[in-house]
Amino acid sequence: QTVPDPRLVCPPVRVEDDRTGLNIETLKRAFLDNLFYIQGKFPDIATQNDYYMALAYTVRDRLLKRWLKTAQTYTEQGSRTVCYLSAEFLLGPHLGKNLINLGIYDDVQQAMEELGLDLETLLEQEEEPGLGNGGLGRLAACYLDSMATLEIPSIGYGIRYEYGIFEQDIRDGWQIERSDKWLRSGYPWEVPRPEWSVPVKIGGHTEQYTDERGRFRVRWVPHHVVMGVPHDTPLLGYQVNTANTLRLWRAEAAESFDFDAFNSGDYVGAVHEKMVSENISKVLYPNDNISQGKELRLLQQIFFVSCSLQDMIRIMEGQKIPLEKFHEKFVVQMNDTHPAIAVAELMRLLIDDHCMTWDQAWGITTRTFAYTNHTLLPEALERWPIALFKKLLPRHLELIYEINQRFLDDVRIRYPEQPQMLSQMSIIDESGERYVRMAHLACVGSMAINGVAALHTELLKQGVLHDFYEMYPKKFNNKTNGVTPRRFMVLSNPRLSRAITERIGPNWVKHLDELKKLESYVDDPNFRQEFRQIKFDIKQELATYIQQNYGVAINPNSLFDIQAKRIHEYKRQHLNALYIVTLYNRIKANPNIEITPRTFLFGGKAAPGYYTAKLIIKLINAIGDVVNRDPDVRDRLKVLFLKDYSVKFAQRIYPAADLSEQISTAGKEASGTGNMKFAMNGALTIGTLDGANIEIREEVGEENFFLFGMTADEVYARKAQGYNPYDYYQSNSELKLAIDRIASGFFSHGDRKLFQPLLDTLMHRDDYMLFADYQAYIDCQDYVGQVFQDVDRWTRMTILNVARMGKFSSDRAIRDYCEDFWKISPVPIEIEEYSPEAI
Ligand code: GPQ
Known part of the structure; x- marks a missing residue:
């Protein structure tokens, strides 16, 4: 590593300096600066969207020190980290949530008022990134909020869909879909990190060879390569300095590929390939609890999974942690089976790219992953036709066959008298057309498996995953879902929240169990009256x-x-x-x-x-x-x-x-x-x-x-x-x-x-x-x-x-995951307080 020029060394991180102070005067000045320098507008011709953007950048500036300091702390301490892999993150608007979490909602409201603006109107301007369908994607977002609030080192990994969930209109009583252009007026919350782009191989075939040390190896010669470009969003916790990262991958054509085609004179072909590559992150599949089995969807899955696992390996290299410790550095939570191909992809990376033996790679893999199931509905269970798999992921299919063979050997030993267990539990469905069963792959490759409510976990154990429960009872452990009270109470219902805080103090926001204290007010006529009045006003x-x-x-x-x-x-x-x-x-x-x-x-x-x-x-x-x-x-x-x-x-x-x-x-x-x-x-x-x-x-x-x-x-x-x-x-x-x-x-x-x-x-x-x-x-x-x-x-x-x-509260859920599956404890982030003398 080169020593940076001393003039480039950052001053110690401080929150309250001139540029990013949290008092009303500083906020106003920063807001007007951003309106001028970023939006390029004088106030008299600025639109509401310009104001929203100026405010968003003002808030973003106040996240950045916390965000970078968080990353730096994790790097210095080599912190064990949760990687939450999800095809969907339904975040909702950022601005209001960040104001709440920074603790500056009221001050910003006043600052805007003093400038003749209405905060509510500005909040309304924000187009939310609708990168999810419903409960599953929103759960991922609540969990990221809780992980940041609980100071748990974590990275959310997913896809930066250019078009999120469609916009719904109703015409003559029927649903009409319109494409969601959430990026159209600019998205101030993300930072692209092209320097950390990674290649993802698609299609082609595999070859066997013997390496220079005489080892039997496999080489995958892909049909083409797609680049994944990370786009990072800081996610600040509530009243803490922790700002974790959501890293979403955008697909881009690999330059070398364009170039080859261009040289051979096939310019249109090259552009076509570029288009095909970029299609991968173009659009979110708008299905909830239904698997359509489309080729592009499988491409999306391998794309974000491969990018994310390669990114984890890069992070380990940066921290000089040997790859043998992958499962000590990371735990990877799979949000349903959408990322389940990760089991095969990690095996591939460890064996083919990093020369590990099968047993070593399998030992790491099965200590790394945990799998959450979100449905019992048969139409949602993902299965991919073998032919499609072979066409897109020939190497993964070989690895899955090998994983399966070894797994079925165990099944045979466990159930010597029950040959039907082999076909029932096999990762490959051979009852008709042959398929890869992603839930089986996830179960075999994970150390922990959970349903999302007590009944659901019981039904999983009795039904869909019964055989796996019999074989690995200790892997199963219920984790009832939770939701974040920051967004769904403090932000969405400020009046109720204030009434609660007036009675029981503010701690309930981080310790939702404290709401219990409200029980002593249930017969208090004042509280009842206020409670009713709040509901009435909101209904009105x-x-x-x-x-x-x-x-x-x-x-x-x-x-x-x-x-x-x-x-x-x-x-x-x-x-x-x-x-x-x-x-x-x-x-x-x-x-x-x-x-x-x-x-x-x-x-x-x-x-x-x-x-x-x-x-x-x-x-x-x-x-x-x-x-x-x-x-x-x-x-x-x-x-x-x-x-x-x-x-x-x-x-x-x-x-x-x-x-x-x-x-x-x-x-x-x-x-x-x-x-x-x-x-x-x-x-x-x-x-x-x-x-x-x-x-x-x-x-x-x-x-x-x-x-x-x-x-x-x-x-x-x-x-x-x-x-x-x-x-x-x-x-x-x-x-x-x-x-x-x-x-x-x-x-x-x-x-x-x-x-x-x-x-x-x-x-x-x-x-x-x-x-x-x-x-x-x-x-x-x-x-x-x-x-x-x-x-x-x-x-x-x-x-x-x-x-x-x-x-x-999703805080309770995340604590449960931490204790039972992840074995991760909080890493507080220290930031020096501002003192004018120190400048
Ligand atoms: N869920 Cl499999 C979805 O929102 N989409 C899906 O594709 C699947 C599940 C939901 C599930 O229906 C709800 O009952 C859960 O509360 C939610 O996931 C989060 O676990």
């Missing part, structure tokens, strides 16, 4: 927003009943719709009937190729169109589908909810995380015994949770008996009336065909057992309506919900 604001954006008037005193999540049959938005139609039928039959006024709000995207999900959106809108206009209803019911649900919008929705719909078929929702966010904001849950609902109910108390429906065991038993939904239709008069009303074309201008595919599926298959749960749901919803009338009781229940949600 949402009502204003809806009036302005949808032209529909909603009553802020009505029960806000909200279902916001991806649209999926297993999540049963259409069960919710059946209740709405049932209420409507009751009103039509008896216009003077007493019912609790309700506003039904829906939000969520459907995968563009998921026809039934799109039809469910159309159904909800069709019902809304009729119900919202029918004078008989007299404004007692309103139904709205709010378009383009996103993290940003979710932050407005959770605080405004009275009732949270968590009504999946039991056994289908692995955990759910929206359920936690609603409850933390004082909504009550109507839910099935599914995923984390079970644990939420245990925590808040069964008397503070609206439970209905079959258990997972009952669902399986009913299916096994032979389930006939048509029987329910015929024997339940309200159900029949609801279905018939939809079938009659009443909600579709007389078109009887429109919803027929949906109704046919329900009447004759009903895979998700809406009909079996219908009556229980209706009864439970009616009961919710009654309880809502009892304002004191309702308020009491909501306060107890908030007070008892401590378990569902």
Whole structure:
């Protein structure tokens, strides 16, 4: 290493110097500087976006010292580090979160006010990076927030999609997709690091050779090479100096390849190859809980996994740690099977590129990885056709065959009398066309395996991963999901947060269990009144927003009943719709009937190729169109589908909810995380015994949770008996009336065909057992309506919900991962305080 010129040595890192001070005057000056020097504008012609950018850069400047100091500390200490590999990170807007975590939200608000600007308006300007579909991607983002807050050395690794999740519009009640151009007005939160680009090989063939020391080796001659260019984003923790890195890879054509083609005169061919290479990070696959098995998706997986593992090796080399210690330096958490190819890729890097023996490489690999499963749905389990694998990843396929052979030797020893175990557990599915089963590869290559809620982990052990559980019981260990209270309480619900802090002090933000202390205020009339008033004010604001954006008037005193999540049959938005139609039928039959006024709000995207999900959106809108206009209803019911649900919008929705719909078929929702966010904001849950609902109910108390429906065991038993939904239709008069009303074309201008595919599926298959749960749901919803009338009781229940949600902080989840899987402890980052004399 060369010694830097002494004039280039940085002064000691200080937070409060002239340039990056946190007081209002310094903030204002920095903001105006950035407006001028970065946006190139005088204030009089600046747009709101210019102001947003100037503020974003002002905040970014205040992250940088912490960020670089964090990296430097980890390097100097050679800290053990978690690498969180995920195909999705659904971060949400950065600005507000960074203001909260830096502790300067109020000061910045005042600084902006003094400049005649409104912070809320500037926050609204930010386009969020929608680099995920839903729960899985958002969980990754919450975990990064908690890792930074808990001062855990970590790197998030993923893909920098040029187009994130599509923007949803609704036209004539149907979902329309528009491409998401999140980068269009500039993205101030990332720093590209082209100097750390890495090559990724694709396609071609393998060759055997003997090296100069007489060792048998394999060489992979790829068809082409793609470059991965890292783009880094600092993620600051709450009230700590730790700012960890999210490193997202952008695909770029390898220069040498362009050059060859150019020299041979095939200019257009060269440009074409460039385009093909860059396609890899072009777009996020918009599927949630569905695997489409597309070639480009497998390319995305190997691309980001290979880049990330090579990056880890580079980091070790930089820290002069021998590669034999890979598993001591890093633990690699795989967010579902999307990065599971990492098991084969690390073997390849260690054996082919770094000359290790098989046993040494396998010892390291199986001490490095941990695997989180996020679903039991068969259509989401990833399997790749062998032919595709061989075409794109010929070397990995050889390695997987070898891993599998050795694994099956163990299976044979373990189950000498049960030959069927071999085909059941094999990494290769040979029951028909041959496939690589990614979950099996992940299980064999990992030291730890977890589901995301207690029930889900149990069902994994009994079902999908049963054989692996039998063989490696100690690898399995539940990790119930959690969410970050910084974003989903402090930022999204400042008034509630302030009311809480006034009662129990500020520590709950980092130690969510302390919310328990609110229990002593449950009978305090002042607190109750304030709690109610906060909810009411937020509902009124949402009502204003809806009036302005949808032209529909909603009553802020009505029960806000909200279902916001991806649209999926297993999540049963259409069960919710059946209740709405049932209420409507009751009103039509008896216009003077007493019912609790309700506003039904829906939000969520459907995968563009998921026809039934799109039809469910159309159904909800069709019902809304009729119900919202029918004078008989007299404004007692309103139904709205709010378009383009996103993290940003979710932050407005959770605080405004009275009732949270968590009504999946039991056994289908692995955990759910929206359920936690609603409850933390004082909504009550109507839910099935599914995923984390079970644990939420245990925590808040069964008397503070609206439970209905079959258990997972009952669902399986009913299916096994032979389930006939048509029987329910015929024997339940309200159900029949609801279905018939939809079938009659009443909600579709007389078109009887429109919803027929949906109704046919329900009447004759009903895979998700809406009909079996219908009556229980209706009864439970009616009961919710009654309880809502009892304002004191309702308020009491909501306060107890908030007070008892401590378990569902992602901080708790991350502590569990650290203790049980990662064996990592906090590394505090020290930053010298500013003192003017020191300059
Ligand atoms: N989840 Cl496999 C997704 O959001 N996308 C997926 O592709 C898969 C799972 C969700 C799951 O459905 C929820 O129940 C979980 O709460 C969430 O992952 C986080 O674990």
